[in-house]
Amino acid sequence: MDMVVVGQQRMLQLHELQEIHNEAYESSRIYKEKTKVFHDKHILRQSFVEGQKVLMYHSGLKLFPGKLKSRWIGLFNVTKVFPLGAVEVVSPSTGKSFKVNSQRSKPYYESMEKEQDVVIHLIDLVYVDE
Template identity: 55%
Template sequence: MSLDEAGLHRKLQLQELEEIRLDSYENAALYKEKTKAWHDKMISRRSFEVGKKVLVYQSRLHLFLGKLKSRWVGPFVVTKVFPHGAVEIQSLELGKFLKVNGQRLKLYYDGFQIEGFESILLSEPIYED
């Protein structure tokens, strides 16, 4: 193999290496786009209305060890909803206003209120011998 042929062979190898590198960049970009689309699809958008009760996730509670302690604090009342997910809430106990991220909130249900129900008393069956 002469020097000219070896130089030409080396140039071809370098070009192939550059093509492989560019393909890997392109594949990484495609993977990131697909992963972002899947992630965005899986995010559930929560909408809060003024006057509704919510619970706030307390992330600082991990300082106090306790597996069975609830990390949800509240209830609070929504006073204002800002664009891009920020929510202003008011404490029912203290009356203080807080501005929190909407991802830290979930709706609070007081419980089921049953109206207009009828009760039936059951008695023991009478057996005749």
């Protein structure tokens, strides 16, 4: 008799442990969903068009990159845009073409105003004491 009661208590404990496990799993799943929604909300989707100029993120490992050194390199022209976020770019200096993820690139904005040469003539002023 005593073994039957102990067996039932053990089964009850195992069921309670399984319920705790399921609750923890569900809580973890809800947390992951909320974190993903928050993360995705702050991602800026960029759309590129053919012929657009872009800069590429240089993620090479550097031991001492320097505080003010920019990690954006080159000036590349977009030759083809793929549907799932990949972009084919070509380097105008080398002519090499390669495919990259669009998250590693950002648009290059040229200045809208054309710089004009300004000539300033400096005249020496002579002061004469009278």
